[in-house]
Amino acid sequence: MRNIKITIKKELRGIVRDKKSLFMMALTPIFIPIFVFLMAYIYDGMINKEAIIYKVGTNYTPNKIEKEIIEQNNLQLIKYQNVKELEEAYHKKEITSYIIKENNSYSIYNNSESEDGSYAGMYITNYLESYNNYLGGIYLSQNNINAQLVYNNISYNIIELEGDSMLGNEVINMAIIFTIMAITLTAIYATTDATAGEKERGTLETLLTYPIKSSELILGKFLAITISSIITLIISIILMIISLNLVKDNFEILKGLAFNINSLTIILTFIILLTYSFFISGLCIAIASKTKSFKEAQSTLTPVSLIICIPMFLQMLDIRPGSYLNFIPIFNHSFVLNDIFLGNINTNNILITTITSIIYSLILIYIIIKEYKSEKILFDGN
Amino acid sequence: MIKVDKVSKKFNKLVNKRKKEEFYANKDITFETKEGEILGILGPNGAGKTTLLRMIAGIMTPSAGTITIDDFNYHNDEIKIKKMIAFLTGNTKLYKDISAYELLKMTSEYYEIPNDKSEEEIKKLTKKFSMESFLHQRIGSLSTGQTQKVAIARCLIHNPNYYILDEPTNGLDIISSKAILDMIREEKENNKCILYSTHYMEEAENICDRVVLMDKGKIITIGTPEEIRKKAHTTNLRDAFFILTKENDHEKH
Numbered sequence: 001m002r003n004i005k006i007t008i009k010k011e012l013r014g015i016v017r018d019k020k021s022l023f024m025m026a027l028t029p030i031f032i033p034i035f036v037f038l039m040a041y042i043y044d045g046m047i048n049k050e051a052i053i054y055k056v057g058t059n060y061t062p063n064k065i066e067k068e069i070i071e072q073n074n075l076q077l078i079k080y081q082n083v084k085e086l087e088e089a090y091h092k093k094e095i096t097s098y099i100i101k102e103n104n105s106y107s108i109y110n111n112s113e114s115e116d117g118s119y120a121g122m123y124i125t126n127y128l129e130s131y132n133n134y135l136g137g138i139y140l141s142q143n144n145i146n147a148q149l150v151y152n153n154i155s156y157n158i159i160e161l162e163g164d165s166m167l168g169n170e171v172i173n174m175a176i177i178f179t180i181m182a183i184t185l186t187a188i189y190a191t192t193d194a195t196a197g198e199k200e201r202g203t204l205e206t207l208l209t210y211p212i213k214s215s216e217l218i219l220g221k222f223l224a225i226t227i228s229s230i231i232t233l234i235i236s237i238i239l240m241i242i243s244l245n246l247v248k249d250n251f252e253i254l255k256g257l258a259f260n261i262n263s264l265t266i267i268l269t270f271i272i273l274l275t276y277s278f279f280i281s282g283l284c285i286a287i288a289s290k291t292k293s294f295k296e297a298q299s300t301l302t303p304v305s306l307i308i309c310i311p312m313f314l315q316m317l318d319i320r321p322g323s324y325l326n327f328i329p330i331f332n333h334s335f336v337l338n339d340i341f342l343g344n345i346n347t348n349n350i351l352i353t354t355i356t357s358i359i360y361s362l363i364l365i366y367i368i369i370k371e372y373k374s375e376k377i378l379f380d381g382n
Numbered sequence: 383m384i385k386v387d388k389v390s391k392k393f394n395k396l397v398n399k400r401k402k403e404e405f406y407a408n409k410d411i412t413f414e415t416k417e418g419e420i421l422g423i424l425g426p427n428g429a430g431k432t433t434l435l436r437m438i439a440g441i442m443t444p445s446a447g448t449i450t451i452d453d454f455n456y457h458n459d460e461i462k463i464k465k466m467i468a469f470l471t472g473n474t475k476l477y478k479d480i481s482a483y484e485l486l487k488m489t490s491e492y493y494e495i496p497n498d499k500s501e502e503e504i505k506k507l508t509k510k511f512s513m514e515s516f517l518h519q520r521i522g523s524l525s526t527g528q529t530q531k532v533a534i535a536r537c538l539i540h541n542p543n544y545y546i547l548d549e550p551t552n553g554l555d556i557i558s559s560k561a562i563l564d565m566i567r568e569e570k571e572n573n574k575c576i577l578y579s580t581h582y583m584e585e586a587e588n589i590c591d592r593v594v595l596m597d598k599g600k601i602i603t604i605g606t607p608e609e610i611r612k613k614a615h616t617t618n619l620r621d622a623f624f625i626l627t628k629e630n631d632h633e634k635h
Contacts, residue, residue, distance in 0.1 A: 006491045010477075017479040202475030208441045210492040211464040 003212045007220020008227065011194050015228050024189040025228050028182040029236040033243035036175045040247040043171065054120040057086045057098035069130045073123040096120040169315070169342070175244055176337045177312040179236040180330070183273065184280050184308055186232040188301045190225045191284035196297035214372040222281055222365060229277035237269060244341075261341075268340050268350060275357035276333045280304075282364030289371045311335065326352040329360055384415040384438060384544060384575065389447030391433050391599075407433040409599045411447070415544075415575050420566060422590030423579035424623065430599040431579040432471075435548045438577065439469040451544060465493060467544045468537035472552030478522030482513060482532040485521065486539055493540035500539070507535040511561070527558045534565050545569060545576040551585065563589060583620040593619065597627045 015021040051074050058077050062070060070077055078095060080086045086098040090109070097110035097120045108124050111117040137147035198204045207217065241261050284301055291297040311334035326332045332353040339346055391408040408430045415421050423431045436442040438449055440456050440463060448455060451463045476485060483504065490500035508517055511531040516524055521532060537545065547566070551559040566576055566589060580586050586593055587607045595602040595610065603610055603626055607619055614622035 002494070003492065006488065010488055013484075014477070014479055201478070202473065203477055205441060206469070206474055206476070209439050209464060209467070209469040210489070211461045211494075212492055213461065 003216040004220045004223065007212070007217055008224045011190075011221055011224030012227060014193065015190050015224070018193060021186075021189050021193055021228070024186045025232050026235065028185050029179070029232055029239050032175060032178045032182065032236055032239045033246075035178050036171060036240070036243040036247055039171045039174050040251040043168075044251040052116075052119070054097075054116065054123060055095045056120060056124060057089050057095040058101065059083065059086060059099075060101040065134055066127075066131055069127050069134070073127045073130075075120070075123050075127060097124065099124065169338075171247060172244065172341050173312060173315045173334075173338055175240045176334060176341065177308065179233075179240050179273065180276065180308055180334060180337075181305065182236045183229050183232050183277055184305050187225055187229045187277070187280045187284045188298075188305060190228045191281065191288045192294055192297040192301060194221045194225060195285055195288040196291045197294045200293045215369045218285070218365070218368050218372045222285055222368070225281040225285065226277050229281055230274065233270070233273045233277055237266065237273065241266065264345075265340055268345065269337060272333055272337055272340070272350065272353060275354050275361075276329075278361040279329050279357045279364070282361045282368070285368050286364045286371075289368055308334075327356050329357060332356070383417065383452060384577065385448075385450045386411055386413050386434075386438065387448045387450075388412055389434070389437060389444045389449060391430075391437060391442065392445040406599050408437070408444075411601055413594055413601065413604055415577065416592075417575060418570060418573040419591040420570055420576045420578055420589055422586040422593040423577060423596060424581070424583060424586050424593050424619070425579075425596035426581055428598070429596040431581075431596060432548055433599075434596075435469075435546050435577065435579055439467060439546045440464055441469075465540065466542055467546055468540070468542040469546045469548075470533060470537050470550050471548040472550050472554065474533045476521045476529060476533060476536070479520060481518045481520055482524070482528075482535070483517045485532060486535060489536050489539050495540060503539050503541075507538060511535055527555065527561075530554060530558045531561060534562060538565070538569075543574055545574060545578075547576060547578045549580055550578075551580065551582070583618070583623060587619045595623055595626060597623075602626045 015025065053074050053076050055076050055078055057080050059080060059082065061079050062077055067077075077099075078089075080089060080098075083100060086095075086100070086109075089095045090098055096116045097108060100107045100109070106128055108121065108128075110121040110124065112121045133151065137151065140147040140150055198207070208214075245261060284304065287300055287304070288297040291300050308330055311331045314331075315334070315338060325335065326349050332349070336346075336349050336353045339349065389408060389411045390406055392404055392406055394402040395405045397403045411430075411434060413421075423434065425431050433442065437444050438451075440460060443456075451466060454463050454466075456463060480488070486504045486507065487500065490503065495503065508514055511534065513528070513531055513535065516528050521529060524532065545566070547562075550562045554562070563585075566578065569576060578586070578590060590607065592604065592606050593610060594604050602623075603613065605613065610619060610622050610626070611617060614625040616622045616625060
């Protein structure tokens with residue numbers, strides 16, 4: 001225990017005195033509020049953006065009633081003399097689409113694959129359907145039929161309820177992923193320095209001549225890396241909660257979202273991320289121990305930080321694979337945390353995630369201790 | 383007493399991309415040290431000196447044979463042995479981001495030296511090696527000579543009974559080398575046992591009580607410098623080495 005404490009002290013001193021490691025540990029979490037605000041700002045802008053008026057070319061002049069309907073549908077109709085002029089205007093991008101009218105038949109020329117084209121097509125269809133209904137109403141009244149009874153048999157209105165918001169969920173998802181990312185980056189950097197870095201600098205050989213068991217040495221390194229990850233984790237949780245609360249109050253997309261931050265949420269988040277810190281520290285050491293140099297360790301560990309993005313993309317696409325995912329680290333942490341923040345606390349999933357993380361961490365520690373017991377750790381496996 | 387008994391160390395050498403070949407860095411090495419002696423391990427580069435000393439220091443495991451120090455072996459008493467030895471190489475690297483004081487303090491903690499005693503030892507070593515002016519500076523900012531002084535102080539702090547020194551003067555200037563050679567002589571006077579490897583034959587001749595001559599992973603001969611010179615009918619160890627390695631090659635053929 002004494003040697004473990006000395007090793008922890010030694011490693012932490014190294015982390016604190018190395019500017020890059022310190023930056024990773026203390027400053028990476030700052031990106032969490034930056035990205036949360038940025039995402040909230042972008043998504044909020046998507047929802048609340050002012051209506052665009054789409055310019056549509058025609059070969060006819062709309063009547064007074066049509067003009068009223070057109071105005072209601074975010075369209076501006078521009079009359080051209082002939083089909084050739086319409087085609088030219090479309091190719092010059094003066095208009096989004098065009099309508100050619102022959103007698104009572106309207107042909108809509110539109111590229112519905114483009115974003116503007118899809119909106120313009122929708123508004124043109126609305127305009128023509130409304131106008132068709134208006135003409136139908138006139139016909140019915142001319143034949144002494146009450147049009148109200150034909151068209152308005154039922155009435156409806158929409159009341160917005162609180163609940164899942166796709167974009168709001170994505171902001172929460174983003175905050176969680178960046179928290180996991182910050183912890184991972186801290187663990188990767190600290191590990192690279194404490195294992196491959198120490199090997200490359202030649203200090204590991206000296207350290208191995210000290211009266212310390214390889215198990216104590218590796219446990220000390222493992223705990224020091226985990227402690228630095230926990231420091232990142234604490235800063236990250238604080239910044240994540242503050243930023244989510246701020247965007248909830250200031251951006252429309254999160255106002256209706258049923259996410260609740262209370263003491264239980266915070267405790268559960270801490271526990272899940274704590275087990276994640278143990279797991280990722282173990283994983284990084286196990287990988288970095290196999291490498292010969294700082295550079296090799298960095299390039300070998302880079303894919304780990306990319307794997308973390310997979311659950312983020314799955315959640316963005318609203319893909320939730322089966323319950324077997326609860327046994328796969330990183331994925332289970334990400335999904336369980338998302339559930340916790342959205343108030344869907346599932347005790348079984350939390351327990352499985354916590355217990356499996358601890359088991360995986362123990363297996364990884366066992367593997368690393370075995371690795372450090374062998375002289376291969378120093379002498380390249382010859 | 384350090385007892386090396388029929389120790390061999392086997393490695394796999396990459397012959398080409400697909401083929402590996404076994405080779406022995408050390409083969410059937412047997413010798414014993416005596417109390418308070420400086421035992422020189424001499425041989426050219428590739429003779430197997432470093433591998434042998436790494437096995438004695440416990441950072442490599444022999445493929446065959448046994449190493450015991452005061453009747454303890456690494457298999458059962460690794461920590462006890464490591465507390466009795468100090469390992470220093472000419473290439474020893476120290477932590478650059480800590481000060482000399484912090485390194486000495488950390489080393490004494492690993493060797494379980496009580497706080498007050500370690501402070502006393504650090505004071506003594508600081509005075510001995512004139513480290514007062516740079517004791518609290520980060521090691522990374524020290525000169526080669528100052529760093530070497532810190533490395534020696536690190537070896538002395540736990541007052542070991544055995545020193546395993548692998549080419550400790552290699553690449554050092556005269557002043558830094560002298561500091562190490564002085565330390566070796568002083569520790570001999572304190573009845574400590576020193577295993578000292580070098581390829582500087584003259585240096586070994588001056589300082590060693592006995593010498594183990596090695597070549598190609600094997601021991602050619604063991605004896606005092608005088609015995610070896612007599613055996614080879616020469617006036618210095620350098621010539622003795624060439625004559626004895628030739629004889630050894632002839633015997634093989």
